[in-house]
Amino acid sequence: MGKIVLYGIEASPPVRSVLLTLNALDLPYEFIDVDLFAKANKSEEFLKINPGGTVPALLDDGQAILDSHAIIAYLASKYGKDDSLYPKDLVKRSVVDHRLFFEASMAFERALRGTTKPIIFDNETNVPQQKIDNITEVYGIVNKFLQDHPYVAGDNLTIADLSLITSISSMHAYIDSDAAKYPNLVAWIKRLEQLPYYEKANGNGTKQLIELIKSKNITIVP
Numbered sequence: 001m002g003k004i005v006l007y008g009i010e011a012s013p014p015v016r017s018v019l020l021t022l023n024a025l026d027l028p029y030e031f032i033d034v035d036l037f038a039k040a041n042k043s044e045e046f047l048k049i050n051p052g053g054t055v056p057a058l059l060d061d062g063q064a065i066l067d068s069h070a071i072i073a074y075l076a077s078k079y080g081k082d083d084s085l086y087p088k089d090l091v092k093r094s095v096v097d098h099r100l101f102f103e104a105s106m107a108f109e110r111a112l113r114g115t116t117k118p119i120i121f122d123n124e125t126n127v128p129q130q131k132i133d134n135i136t137e138v139y140g141i142v143n144k145f146l147q148d149h150p151y152v153a154g155d156n157l158t159i160a161d162l163s164l165i166t167s168i169s170s171m172h173a174y175i176d177s178d179a180a181k182y183p184n185l186v187a188w189i190k191r192l193e194q195l196p197y198y199e200k201a202n203g204n205g206t207k208q209l210i211e212l213i214k215s216k217n218i219t220i221v222p
């Protein structure tokens, strides 16, 4: 197998999706820190790997694989002992893919990054209520994904769970997910927290991001 190098920072949710997947697959990897606050992601060297200048980026034997969702699908397809994390059956795969695209656009980009980027990179301290509503909308939709089964794409753990949990756990910086309103979601979070590699791959980085957001003393405004 090739040498895997992951570029990122632990606080970043999409980087944590890749960390969870590398651990789920029990793969060895090297982690290279990219300090976003020092704009290391805009260095000539990093832009050669990812012209978009975002983390995560992964090198597998020198081949760049970009975007957390594409990276985890690649890793599970290439290195999975079976297809349970990313099913080959096209209908089952389409459900996983749907959850991944939902994570990318609605959960990470719209709800989490849309709220967090102005606070941590542009020193904005007012958060419009609409942005909190974007977060609770995601809680409600994921609660529905979990209506009839324990994982977001069915009866077993897939890369869709390993992707969604990283944004959802980070959203708790703004508003808790109330067990009375979102019972399936809260039970699912607890289920994923039981994974033996959860703390090192997602728990630690989530705490770092939540502490950073909370240190900014934000106010929710109408």
Ligand SMILES: N[C@@H](CCC(=O)N[C@@H](CS)C(=O)NCC(=O)O)C(=O)O
Pocket: 012, 013, 014, 036, 041, 053, 054, 055, 056, 066, 067, 068, 069, 104
């Ligand atoms: N869809 C991308 C999103 C990556 C992304 O936006 N990463 C953020 C960190 S959480 C980043 O690198 N931000 C730096 C920037 O946009 O300059 C993925 O899943 O990999």
